[in-house]
Amino acid sequence: MARSLMGVRVTGWGAYAPDLKLTNAALEQMVDTNDEWIMTRTGISERRIAAPEETTASMAAVAGLRAIATAGLAPDDIDLIIVGTLTPDYPLPSAAALVKEAIGNKHAAAFDLAAACSGFVYGYRVAHGYLASGLAKHALVIGAETMSRCTDFSDRGTCVLFGDGAGAVVLSASDEPGGTLGIELTTDTAATYSIWIPAGAAARPATAATVAASEHFMRMRGGETFKLAVRKLGSTAIRALEKSNMTLDDVDLVVPHQANARILEALSKIQNFPMERVFVNIHKYGNTSAASVPIALSEAVAEGRIKPGDRILLVAFGAGGTAGAVALQWTANPDDRLRADGIGPKDVRILDTGLEPVSPFPPALEWIRVGASGPEAKGSPE
Numbered sequence: 001m002a003r004s005l006m007g008v009r010v011t012g013w014g015a016y017a018p019d020l021k022l023t024n025a026a027l028e029q030m031v032d033t034n035d036e037w038i039m040t041r042t043g044i045s046e047r048r049i050a051a052p053e054e055t056t057a058s059m060a061a062v063a064g065l066r067a068i069a070t071a072g073l074a075p076d077d078i079d080l081i082i083v084g085t086l087t088p089d090y091p092l093p094s095a096a097a098l099v100k101e102a103i104g105n106k107h108a109a110a111f112d113l114a115a116a117c118s119g120f121v122y123g124y125r126v127a128h129g130y131l132a133s134g135l136a137k138h139a140l141v142i143g144a145e146t147m148s149r150c151t152d153f154s155d156r157g158t159c160v161l162f163g164d165g166a167g168a169v170v171l172s173a174s175d176e177p178g179g180t181l182g183i184e185l186t187t188d189t190a191a192t193y194s195i196w197i198p199a200g201a202a203a204r205p206a207t208a209a210t211v212a213a214s215e216h217f218m219r220m221r222g223g224e225t226f227k228l229a230v231r232k233l234g235s236t237a238i239r240a241l242e243k244s245n246m247t248l249d250d251v252d253l254v255v256p257h258q259a260n261a262r263i264l265e266a267l268s269k270i271q272n273f274p275m276e277r278v279f280v281n282i283h284k285y286g287n288t289s290a291a292s293v294p295i296a297l298s299e300a301v302a303e304g305r306i307k308p309g310d311r312i313l314l315v316a317f318g319a320g321g322t323a324g325a326v327a328l329q330w331t332a333n334p335d336d337r338l339r340a341d342g343i344g345p346k347d348v349r350i351l352d353t354g355l356e357p358v359s360p361f362p363p364a365l366e367w368i369r370v371g372a373s374g375p376e377a378k379g380s381p382e
């Protein structure tokens, strides 16, 4: 017998981006690239880089606390914590377990979700299932990445693209009208190895040889990824809208994964959808993978681009050929974000391992962190 499902709505949102900026001008000093190429081919002007004491879990916890405060809840009101990430602090425990401890939640189930740049949208889908079926009342869904720790800063094909940060929403079960309208997830195996990190896991465990061959850094076949991204973002978005009995004409704002401004422009042209109704903040953050959609969502609300009653489309594409889209009607008061004012890194502490500390900060970026005028100035660059 069919059971009636609960509605699910966004009640809290929040984001965190580290202070340190990696500009195109700085990249010009590190690899054979230039501001004009990066701007015209990607739309990126700068990205944020996590400080040595920051990790995926610490940034996720700040974004999570902000989302919980925005929702008017306490950390222990959360029943489920999902962190979409490809850069967890450790292979285990999960970043979500560290976040749970850091925010002082006692009873939530917490786990990571591996769907690369689509990780937040996949996490939304999973949490939606829990909430709609009555298994949980409030879920914290986070997308968080420290991409700078898996980027090869001598590879101009990837190092200009990625940045660090975290974004989060609280999803709550509710029988009021509005909220989530339709969701679609897909995984296209044509892109299985289009973006990948060859070593450091079960198929190619870390050895001196894998490290020497830079196999712990992300690799990407940009051109084929670009074409597939345009196709899959479009088809997945349309399917989520069909499930919501909507068309693109009904959408007030698309909040897409920020991989490349040209991907979004191509999509807008193919779908005949105006760029004015596509939220773009890639110039400030680059591609923050799973964090990009929830960071963009938080900024869109803060900038007054989303009001109660608006119909919003979240859509993402990422490694492994994952793609996902969520159509929803916004119900929250945008001013609720003010409840999170004052929450920051000082409010979270990740449980210490007791191991001798190492600096996880990319050596190639050390000169920027210390305020030197160029990589040469610090002596021998990596």
Ligand code: UT7
Binding pocket: 032, 033, 034, 037, 038, 041, 042, 117, 156, 157, 160, 221, 222, 223, 225, 226, 229, 259, 260, 263, 287, 289, 317, 318, 319
């Ligand atoms: O988040 C998950 C999804 N990720 C994506 O969707 C990323 C998709 N891919 C892309 O965004 C684009 O393919 C890139 C931005 C990665 C590359 O842009 P492109 O327009 O596809 O450039 P390309 O790879 O076709 O390279 C064109 C030229 C090449 O030189 P030649 O062979 O024409 O002489 C590259 O070597 O641009 C060169 N190039 C660069 N030049 C200056 C590649 N990277 C750079 C660079 N600066 N950083």
